[in-house]
Amino acid sequence: MGFDARRASSETVVIHVGEALDFRNADAFKSTFQEHVENGIRQFVLDFSDTEVLDSTGLGAIFSLYREISSDDGKVAFADVSEPVQVVVHLTRTYKVFRQFPSVEAAQEAFSG
Amino acid sequence: MKTFTETYTDLDRAIDEVRTLADEWKASRQSGVPDDEMIHCACLVLHEWIANLHRHARFHDEPPTVEVRLTYEDPHLSCSVSDNSEGFELDAHLPAEDDDLESLPEGGMGLRIIKSCTDDFSYAPAEDGLYRFDFSIPSDHDPWLNTLF
Numbered sequence: 047m048g049f050d051a052r053r054a055s056s057e058t059v060v061i062h063v064g065e066a067l068d069f070r071n072a073d074a075f076k077s078t079f080q081e082h083v084e085n086g087i088r089q090f091v092l093d094f095s096d097t098e099v100l101d102s103t104g105l106g107a108i109f110s111l112y113r114e115i116s117s118d119d120g121k122v123a124f125a126d127v128s129e130p131v132q133v134v135v136h137l138t139r140t141y142k143v144f145r146q147f148p149s150v151e152a153a154q155e156a157f158s159g
Numbered sequence: 160m161k162t163f164t165e166t167y168t169d170l171d172r173a174i175d176e177v178r179t180l181a182d183e184w185k186a187s188r189q190s191g192v193p194d195d196e197m198i199h200c201a202c203l204v205l206h207e208w209i210a211n212l213h214r215h216a217r218f219h220d221e222p223p224t225v226e227v228r229l230t231y232e233d234p235h236l237s238c239s240v241s242d243n244s245e246g247f248e249l250d251a252h253l254p255a256e257d258d259d260l261e262s263l264p265e266g267g268m269g270l271r272i273i274k275s276c277t278d279d280f281s282y283a284p285a286e287d288g289l290y291r292f293d294f295s296i297p298s299d300h301d302p303w304l305n306t307l308f
Contacts, residue, residue, distance in 0.1 A: 069210050070171070099178070101206055102268035103214075133199060137275045138268055 049078040054154050058089040060125075063097045067104035075104070079111045088120035091153040095126035100134045112143065121145075123153040166226045170213040173225055177205040180227065193236045197296050200276040201229065201238055207269040208240055208292055216244035234298035235278075239291050246290040249282040276300075 049071075050062040059082045067075055079090060090111060094100070112122050124146045127135065135141050147153035165180060167173035180202070209225060216223070226241045273280060273294070280294035 068174075068206075069214060099206070101210060102272055103210065105268055130199075133203070134272070137203075137272055 048074055051078050051082065053082075053087075054091065054150075055158065057087065058091060058154060058157050059087045060091045060093055060150055060154070062093045062095075063100075065096055066099035067097065067107065068099050068101040069103035072103045072107040075107045076110060079114075083111075083114055088115045088118050089157050090115070090120075090122045091125050091147075091150055091157070092122065093125050093150050094128050094131045095150075097128050097131050100131045102138075105134065105138060105140065108140075108144070121157060123147055123156065125150045125153040161231050163229045164226065166224065168222050168224050170209055170223050170225065173227070174206055174209050174213065177209065177227065178202055180205070180229070193231050194298065197236045197298060197300070200296050200300070201236055204273050204276050204280075204294055205238065205240065207272050211269055212240075212242055212244060216242065216247065218242075218244050235295050236298075237293070237295045239293045241285060241287075241289045241291045243289055246282070246284060 049064065052060050052062075054060045059079075061075075061078060063075075082090075092108065108122065112120070114120070115122070122144055124131075124135070124144050126149050127146055135144075135146075145153075145156070147156060163180070163183070165176070165183075167176070205227060212223070212225065221243060224243045226239075228239045228241075230237045276296065277294040278297050278300055280292065282290065282292045285291040
Protein backbone atom coordinates (compact mmCIF):
# COMPACT_ATOMS: atom_id res chain seq x y z
CA MET A 47 0.00 0.00 0.00
CA GLY A 48 1.32 3.44 -0.92
CA PHE A 49 1.72 6.49 1.25
CA ASP A 50 -0.18 9.71 0.93
CA ALA A 51 2.31 12.41 -0.04
CA ARG A 52 1.34 15.96 -0.90
CA ARG A 53 3.36 18.87 -2.15
CA ALA A 54 3.02 21.56 0.52
CA SER A 55 5.21 24.06 -1.33
CA SER A 56 7.73 24.12 -4.14
CA GLU A 57 10.33 22.80 -1.69
CA THR A 58 8.40 20.70 0.80
CA VAL A 59 6.51 17.43 0.70
CA VAL A 60 4.35 16.15 3.56
CA ILE A 61 4.09 12.37 3.87
CA HIS A 62 1.24 11.02 5.94
CA VAL A 63 2.78 7.92 7.50
CA GLY A 64 -0.56 6.38 8.38
CA GLU A 65 -1.14 3.55 10.82
CA ALA A 66 2.19 1.77 10.42
CA LEU A 67 5.65 2.10 8.98
CA ASP A 68 7.33 -1.25 9.45
CA PHE A 69 9.25 -3.91 7.57
CA ARG A 70 6.20 -4.75 5.53
CA ASN A 71 5.75 -1.34 3.91
CA ALA A 72 9.20 0.23 4.28
CA ASP A 73 9.91 -0.34 0.57
CA ALA A 74 6.69 1.44 -0.38
CA PHE A 75 7.74 4.35 1.82
CA LYS A 76 11.11 4.47 0.05
CA SER A 77 9.41 4.49 -3.35
CA THR A 78 7.20 7.34 -2.19
CA PHE A 79 10.01 9.62 -1.06
CA GLN A 80 12.32 8.57 -3.91
CA GLU A 81 9.99 9.98 -6.52
CA HIS A 82 10.06 13.37 -4.80
CA VAL A 83 13.81 13.30 -4.17
CA GLU A 84 14.32 12.71 -7.88
CA ASN A 85 12.14 15.75 -8.54
CA GLY A 86 14.43 17.89 -6.40
CA ILE A 87 12.53 17.96 -3.12
CA ARG A 88 14.86 18.27 -0.13
CA GLN A 89 12.42 19.07 2.68
CA PHE A 90 10.12 16.40 4.06
CA VAL A 91 7.59 16.55 6.86
CA LEU A 92 6.52 13.15 8.21
CA ASP A 93 3.05 13.28 9.71
CA PHE A 94 2.84 10.66 12.48
CA SER A 95 -0.54 11.70 13.82
CA ASP A 96 -2.18 8.33 13.14
CA THR A 97 0.83 6.07 13.55
CA GLU A 98 0.56 3.14 15.93
CA VAL A 99 3.60 1.22 14.72
CA LEU A 100 7.09 2.38 13.85
CA ASP A 101 9.61 -0.44 13.89
CA SER A 102 13.35 -0.57 13.33
CA THR A 103 12.98 -1.23 9.60
CA GLY A 104 10.63 1.71 9.23
CA LEU A 105 13.10 3.84 11.09
CA GLY A 106 15.83 2.54 8.79
CA ALA A 107 13.81 3.72 5.80
CA ILE A 108 13.62 7.20 7.32
CA PHE A 109 17.39 7.13 7.85
CA SER A 110 17.70 6.21 4.20
CA LEU A 111 15.72 9.31 3.21
CA TYR A 112 17.81 11.50 5.48
CA ARG A 113 21.07 10.14 4.08
CA GLU A 114 19.91 10.86 0.54
CA ILE A 115 19.10 14.50 1.12
CA SER A 116 21.33 15.61 4.00
CA SER A 117 24.32 16.29 1.76
CA ASP A 118 22.16 18.84 -0.11
CA ASP A 119 21.20 20.51 3.16
CA GLY A 120 17.97 18.55 3.11
CA LYS A 121 15.71 18.27 6.13
CA VAL A 122 13.34 15.69 7.59
CA ALA A 123 10.95 16.80 10.33
CA PHE A 124 8.63 14.71 12.48
CA ALA A 125 5.21 16.24 13.05
CA ASP A 126 2.36 15.45 15.43
CA VAL A 127 4.26 12.47 16.80
CA SER A 128 2.01 9.84 18.38
CA GLU A 129 2.90 8.23 21.70
CA PRO A 130 4.01 4.84 20.24
CA VAL A 131 6.32 6.63 17.82
CA GLN A 132 7.63 8.90 20.56
CA VAL A 133 8.74 5.84 22.54
CA VAL A 134 10.72 4.46 19.60
CA VAL A 135 12.24 7.88 18.89
CA HIS A 136 13.45 8.09 22.48
CA LEU A 137 14.70 4.50 22.68
CA THR A 138 16.78 5.00 19.57
CA ARG A 139 17.61 8.62 20.38
CA THR A 140 16.71 9.68 16.87
CA TYR A 141 15.35 12.91 18.31
CA LYS A 142 18.97 14.01 18.02
CA VAL A 143 18.66 13.87 14.25
CA PHE A 144 15.06 14.72 13.43
CA ARG A 145 13.40 17.86 14.75
CA GLN A 146 9.91 17.38 16.07
CA PHE A 147 6.98 19.75 15.75
CA PRO A 148 3.54 19.68 17.32
CA SER A 149 1.84 19.89 13.94
CA VAL A 150 2.48 19.64 10.22
CA GLU A 151 1.81 23.36 9.92
CA ALA A 152 4.43 24.17 12.56
CA ALA A 153 7.00 22.06 10.72
CA GLN A 154 6.18 23.76 7.42
CA GLU A 155 6.49 27.15 9.07
CA ALA A 156 9.91 26.23 10.48
CA PHE A 157 11.06 25.11 7.05
CA SER A 158 9.93 28.33 5.41
CA GLY A 159 11.33 30.56 8.14
CA MET B 160 2.09 -16.03 38.80
CA LYS B 161 -0.01 -15.25 35.74
CA THR B 162 0.69 -16.65 32.30
CA PHE B 163 -0.72 -15.88 28.89
CA THR B 164 0.06 -18.13 25.93
CA GLU B 165 -0.79 -17.81 22.23
CA THR B 166 0.35 -19.86 19.25
CA TYR B 167 0.57 -18.54 15.70
CA THR B 168 1.17 -20.25 12.39
CA ASP B 169 1.08 -17.02 10.39
CA LEU B 170 3.89 -14.60 11.28
CA ASP B 171 2.08 -11.61 9.75
CA ARG B 172 -0.89 -12.30 11.96
CA ALA B 173 1.41 -12.81 14.93
CA ILE B 174 2.97 -9.38 14.42
CA ASP B 175 -0.43 -7.71 14.15
CA GLU B 176 -1.84 -9.53 17.15
CA VAL B 177 1.03 -9.09 19.59
CA ARG B 178 0.05 -5.42 19.60
CA THR B 179 -3.21 -6.40 21.23
CA LEU B 180 -1.90 -9.38 23.14
CA ALA B 181 -1.30 -7.33 26.23
CA ASP B 182 -4.88 -6.06 26.20
CA GLU B 183 -6.17 -9.61 25.89
CA TRP B 184 -3.84 -10.69 28.63
CA LYS B 185 -5.07 -7.95 30.93
CA ALA B 186 -8.67 -8.74 30.10
CA SER B 187 -8.19 -12.39 30.97
CA ARG B 188 -6.96 -11.69 34.48
CA GLN B 189 -8.30 -10.35 37.68
CA SER B 190 -5.33 -8.72 39.38
CA GLY B 191 -1.59 -8.14 39.37
CA VAL B 192 -1.32 -6.41 36.02
CA PRO B 193 2.14 -5.15 35.04
CA ASP B 194 2.25 -1.43 34.35
CA ASP B 195 1.65 0.01 30.90
CA GLU B 196 5.30 0.82 30.29
CA MET B 197 6.36 -2.79 30.88
CA ILE B 198 3.63 -4.01 28.57
CA HIS B 199 4.52 -1.48 25.90
CA CYS B 200 8.18 -2.52 26.06
CA ALA B 201 7.17 -6.19 25.80
CA CYS B 202 5.03 -5.46 22.73
CA LEU B 203 7.88 -3.56 21.06
CA VAL B 204 10.29 -6.42 21.69
CA LEU B 205 7.80 -9.01 20.44
CA HIS B 206 7.22 -7.02 17.24
CA GLU B 207 10.94 -6.67 16.59
CA TRP B 208 11.65 -10.32 17.33
CA ILE B 209 8.86 -11.82 15.24
CA ALA B 210 9.71 -9.40 12.41
CA ASN B 211 13.28 -10.66 12.67
CA LEU B 212 12.06 -14.25 12.33
CA HIS B 213 9.79 -13.27 9.45
CA ARG B 214 12.63 -11.66 7.53
CA HIS B 215 15.63 -13.83 8.34
CA ALA B 216 14.72 -17.25 9.77
CA ARG B 217 14.47 -20.45 7.75
CA PHE B 218 11.81 -22.97 8.70
CA HIS B 219 12.88 -26.33 7.20
CA ASP B 220 10.29 -25.88 4.41
CA GLU B 221 7.59 -26.17 7.07
CA PRO B 222 4.96 -23.61 7.97
CA PRO B 223 6.38 -21.29 10.61
CA THR B 224 4.98 -21.69 14.09
CA VAL B 225 5.63 -19.42 17.03
CA GLU B 226 4.34 -19.65 20.55
CA VAL B 227 4.34 -16.49 22.62
CA ARG B 228 4.23 -16.93 26.37
CA LEU B 229 3.99 -14.00 28.77
CA THR B 230 4.41 -14.52 32.49
CA TYR B 231 4.12 -11.89 35.16
CA GLU B 232 5.45 -12.55 38.63
CA ASP B 233 5.93 -9.27 40.42
CA PRO B 234 8.32 -7.57 39.82
CA HIS B 235 9.27 -9.35 36.57
CA LEU B 236 7.51 -9.64 33.24
CA SER B 237 9.03 -12.61 31.44
CA CYS B 238 8.37 -13.61 27.88
CA SER B 239 9.39 -16.44 25.61
CA VAL B 240 8.89 -16.91 21.89
CA SER B 241 9.40 -20.50 20.75
CA ASP B 242 9.80 -21.11 17.03
CA ASN B 243 10.32 -24.08 14.72
CA SER B 244 13.02 -22.39 12.63
CA GLU B 245 16.55 -23.62 12.01
CA GLY B 246 17.73 -21.02 14.51
CA PHE B 247 20.67 -18.68 14.14
CA GLU B 248 23.54 -17.31 16.16
CA LEU B 249 22.19 -14.31 17.99
CA ASP B 250 25.62 -12.86 18.74
CA ALA B 251 26.33 -12.55 15.04
CA HIS B 252 23.33 -10.22 14.70
CA LEU B 253 24.01 -8.07 17.72
CA PRO B 254 25.36 -4.59 17.11
CA ALA B 255 28.75 -3.99 18.68
CA GLU B 256 28.80 -1.53 21.55
CA ASP B 257 31.11 0.75 19.60
CA ASP B 258 29.21 0.67 16.30
CA ASP B 259 29.10 4.05 14.63
CA LEU B 260 25.51 5.00 15.30
CA GLU B 261 25.89 8.51 13.99
CA SER B 262 25.98 6.98 10.52
CA LEU B 263 22.26 6.14 10.94
CA PRO B 264 22.48 2.46 10.07
CA GLU B 265 19.58 0.97 8.17
CA GLY B 266 19.96 -2.35 9.99
CA GLY B 267 20.63 -3.45 13.53
CA MET B 268 18.24 -1.01 15.16
CA GLY B 269 15.84 -3.80 16.09
CA LEU B 270 18.32 -5.44 18.40
CA ARG B 271 19.16 -2.05 19.87
CA ILE B 272 15.49 -1.59 20.71
CA ILE B 273 15.41 -5.07 22.26
CA LYS B 274 18.52 -4.32 24.31
CA SER B 275 17.07 -1.03 25.51
CA CYS B 276 13.74 -2.52 26.54
CA THR B 277 14.94 -5.64 28.32
CA ASP B 278 16.91 -6.57 31.37
CA ASP B 279 18.14 -9.80 29.83
CA PHE B 280 17.54 -11.78 26.66
CA SER B 281 18.78 -14.92 24.93
CA TYR B 282 18.04 -17.14 21.94
CA ALA B 283 18.94 -20.80 22.16
CA PRO B 284 17.76 -24.32 21.30
CA ALA B 285 15.14 -25.67 23.69
CA GLU B 286 14.65 -29.25 24.87
CA ASP B 287 11.62 -29.73 22.64
CA GLY B 288 13.69 -29.24 19.46
CA LEU B 289 12.43 -25.71 18.98
CA TYR B 290 14.40 -22.51 19.39
CA ARG B 291 13.43 -20.10 22.12
CA PHE B 292 13.90 -16.40 22.56
CA ASP B 293 13.60 -15.38 26.22
CA PHE B 294 13.55 -11.94 27.71
CA SER B 295 12.57 -10.28 30.95
CA ILE B 296 11.62 -6.78 32.01
CA PRO B 297 11.72 -5.86 35.71
CA SER B 298 9.16 -3.37 36.99
CA ASP B 299 11.86 -0.84 37.84
CA HIS B 300 13.44 -1.13 34.40
CA ASP B 301 14.28 2.21 32.83
CA PRO B 302 14.68 1.72 29.08
CA TRP B 303 16.20 5.18 28.71
CA LEU B 304 19.21 4.10 30.78
CA ASN B 305 19.82 1.17 28.45
CA THR B 306 20.06 3.17 25.25
CA LEU B 307 23.39 2.68 23.64
CA PHE B 308 24.24 6.08 22.22
